[in-house]
Amino acid sequence: MSRPPLHALLGFITAARLGNLTRAAESMHLTVSALSHQIRSIEERMEQQLFERGARGVKLTDDGRALYDSIKPHLDAIEHALQPRARRRDDALAITLMPSFASSWLVPRLPRLLAAHPQLEISLQSNVGVVDFAREATIDAGIRFGPGHWQGLQAVHLFDDWLIPTASPALIERLGRPTLSNLHEFPLLGAPGGRWSEWFARFGGVPPERFVAIFDDSENLHRAAAEGMGIVLGRVTLARPLIDAGRLIPLFEERLKAEYAHYLVYPPRSQHHRGLAVFREWLLEEAQAYQAAEAEGKPSTRRAGTGTRAPSRRRRP
Missing domain, CATH: 1.10.10.10 (Winged helix-like DNA-binding domain superfamily/Winged helix DNA-binding domain)
Structure with a gap:
């Protein structure tokens, strides 16, 4: 036939x-x-x-x-x-990344990239979903927070992330500063069975019976903590701008390593893109500088019972 x-x-x-x-x-x-x-x-x-x-x-x-x-x-x-494909320009680069990472980490650093490479044209495409590079031919690379292995993509490790409890100055002024032993008595933002469970198992204390609020978006979670709603066990990368601005205060030296890390990813078709090569080199330098700055005040990962705990000033109702 x-x-x-x-x-x-x-x-x-x-x-x-x-x-x-x-x-x-x-x-x-x-x-x-x-x-x-x-x-x-x-x-x-x-x-x-x-x-x-x-x-x-x-x-x-x-x-x-x-x-x-x-x-x-x-x-x-x-x-x-x-479909006709437009000729790729080596001085134009399209990057996909999470909105939270763009606003908290990448965008504040981009002026240094453009000052050093004024010929480079950067297009940032914020996306909460995973982009299919096979179908999105106009996107050259992405920055992802994940396990580091994506089929068909080259992944370059940038840096790890850490989880730390932080609270707003207003909450600390209102309720006092928590200790590891009485942390469960304070309003906590999160969800049962999340990383808070690991925090209490590792550093001591009693898990709370309930959490004040649960968010499915990391940016809103940190914003809620900055507004004084409760204490967040959040990623340092997202919390750092709020900490530097004085809107969040780290509560303890102890910290947990995040389950995932930050990576630059790109498909094989982008491996010879000269603009991406420039961006990759700059990004690795920024990542190294960021890690070095964080390491200067690197928190301890010791287990509960080995540190000095400040006395509670919490006001009882």
Whole structure:
């Protein structure tokens, strides 16, 4: 049996999408008769009726729906592959990253990059989802917080992250400064079974019976702590700008290593991009400087019972 002509399958897909033979024929610059002939040729080949024809248009039969679901992804892939590709510029770079990391860490440092490399044009695309580089051909690289292994991507380790409890000056003024032993008596932001459980298991104290609030977004979690809602066990990278601004105060020397780390990732097609090479070198230098600055006041990771605990000044109701 000969292969069905691709244009007939395309006509079938177009008619199925639009639900109208006249509009489908116009979009393909065909007559309705020619499009109907293409669809009929497929129906005869498969010995199945693909459309139910009515006064308002056409509707897929069950056999037609099965054929549509089977071939549509392949035709979409062909259409995507044949789309014209703009010539890539070595002085233009498109980066995808989480909005929280962009605002707390990368954006404050970008002026140094552009001052050293004024010819470089940076496009930051904030995205909370994982970008598919195979489909998003205009994106050159990304910065991700994860395990460090993504199929088909080169991953360059930038730095680890740490979790520390922080609170606003207003909360400390109102309730006093907590100790490791009475931390559970303070309003905590988080969720049961999260990293707070590991904190109490490692450094001592009793887990609270309830948490004040739960957030599914790290940026809002830290903002809530800065507004005095409660104590957050947050990532240093996200908390650092608020700490430097005096809106959050680290409460203890103890800290937990974050489950994931920060990485620069990019697909094979970007490995020879000169703009990315410049960005990568600069990013590694910034990451090294950041780690060195954090290490100057590097908190202890000792277990509970080995440190000095400040007396509680909490005001009892």
